[in-house]
Amino acid sequence: MTRRDLFRLAGTVALLAGCGGGEGGARRSASAPAPDVGVLNRALDLENTAIAAYAAGTDLMRGEVLRLGRRLLAQEREHAAALRRAIKRLGGIPHEPKSAAEYARSFPRLRDQHDALRFAVDLESMAVRLYEESLPKLTSPELRRASAAILTNEAEHISALLGAQGGPQAPAAFVTGLA
Amino acid sequence: MSKTRRELILGAFAQAEGDPTILRRAIGMEQGMALAYEAIAGRVGAAALLERHARAHAESLTESLKRLGGKPAPAPRGAGQVRASAAFALGVELTAVAAYHDALGKLRNPALLHTVASIMASHGQHLVILRGALGREPLPTAFETGRIA
Numbered sequence: 001m002t003r004r005d006l007f008r009l010a011g012t013v014a015l016l017a018g019c020g021g022g023e024g025g026a027r028r029s030a031s032a033p034a035p036d037v038g039v040l041n042r043a044l045d046l047e048n049t050a051i052a053a054y055a056a057g058t059d060l061m062r063g064e065v066l067r068l069g070r071r072l073l074a075q076e077r078e079h080a081a082a083l084r085r086a087i088k089r090l091g092g093i094p095h096e097p098k099s100a101a102e103y104a105r106s107f108p109r110l111r112d113q114h115d116a117l118r119f120a121v122d123l124e125s126m127a128v129r130l131y132e133e134s135l136p137k138l139t140s141p142e143l144r145r146a147s148a149a150i151l152t153n154e155a156e157h158i159s160a161l162l163g164a165q166g167g168p169q170a171p172a173a174f175v176t177g178l179a
Numbered sequence: 180m181s182k183t184r185r186e187l188i189l190g191a192f193a194q195a196e197g198d199p200t201i202l203r204r205a206i207g208m209e210q211g212m213a214l215a216y217e218a219i220a221g222r223v224g225a226a227a228l229l230e231r232h233a234r235a236h237a238e239s240l241t242e243s244l245k246r247l248g249g250k251p252a253p254a255p256r257g258a259g260q261v262r263a264s265a266a267f268a269l270g271v272e273l274t275a276v277a278a279y280h281d282a283l284g285k286l287r288n289p290a291l292l293h294t295v296a297s298i299m300a301s302h303g304q305h306l307v308i309l310r311g312a313l314g315r316e317p318l319p320t321a322f323e324t325g326r327i328a
Contacts (some may be wrong), residue, residue, distance in 0.1 A: 141284035155300035
C-alpha cells in the first residue's frame with residue numbers, strides 16, 4: 001500500500017462523510033429531516049465502508065490477527081446496526097451500503113496482512129475523527145453519548161491493531177484520529 | 180478501585196451541571212489518577228504511561244477551564260487507597276470512561292466536546308492494554324461506556 005493509495009482513500013472517505021445523500025443525508029422530502037439524521041448517516045457511511053474493508057482485509061489475515069479482524073468486523077456491524085436503528089427512530093432513512101465492487105474500487109491495493117492492518121488503522125483513525133467532529137453537531141445528549149461509546153470503541157480498535165503490528169498501543173494521550 | 184470510590188466519582192459527575200463544574204470534576208479525577216499511578220509506578224507495567232497521560236489530560240482540561248474563565252479546585256494531595264495491580268488500574272480507567280461518557284451528554288462548548296472525546300478515547304486505549312495484561316478479552320463490547328461487566 002503506497003502513500004498515494006492512502007491519499008486516495010482519505011479522499012473517498014471525506015467524500016462519503018461530506019456527501020451523505022442530500023437534505024442532510026436524511027432523504028426525506030415530505031418534511032424537514034431531524035438535524036441529527038444527517039450526522040448519523042455520515043457515520044453510517046463510514047461504518048459501511050469499514051465493514052467492506054474488514055470483509056476484504058480478513059481474507060489476508062491469519063491466526064490471531066484473523067481472529068482480531070473478525071471481532072472488529074463484528075463490532076463495526078454492531079455500530080452500523082445501532083446507527084440504522086437511531087436514524088429510523090428519528091424518522092430518517094438509513095443510507096444503504098454500496099456494492100462490494102464499488103468499495104473495492106476505492107480501496108488501496110492490499111497485498112498482505114501488513115497492508116490490511118495498516119489500512120484498518122487508517123480507517124479507524126478516520127472514524128475517530130468523524131465521530132469527534134460529529135459530537136458538537138448532535139443535538140441529543142443521548143446520541144452524543146452513544147456516539148462517544150462508538151468513538152471510544154474505534155480508539156480501542158486502533159490500539160488492538162497497533163498491538164497486532166508490534167507497536168505501542170497508546171502512543172498519544174489524546175486520540176483525535178489525526179496522524 | 181473500590182465500588183464506593185467509583186460511585187463517588189460517577190455521582191459527582193452525574194450531579195455536575197455546566198461546563199466549568201464538569202471540567203473541575205474531570206481535572207480532579209485526572210489528578211487523582213496521576214497520583215495513584217505514580218504510587219504504583221514500577222510495580223504495574225503500564226503505570227508510568229498511564230500517569231503521563233493522566234497528567235497531560237489534567238493539564239489540557241485545566242487550560243480549557245481557564246479559557247472559560249474558571250478556576251481549578253486545589254489539586255488532591257494524596258492518592259488515597261491504591262493497589263499495585265493491573266486490575267486496580269482497569270477499575271480506575273473504567274470509571275474515567277464512564278465519567279466522560281456521562282459528561283459528553285452535558286457539555287456544551289464545541290471545542291470542549293472535542294477535547295473530552297479525545298481523552299475518553301485515550302482511556303479506552305488504556306483499557307485495551309490493561310485487559311491484555313490481565314489476559315482478558317481486550318474488546319469485550321462494541322460500545323465502550325465504562326460499565327463494569
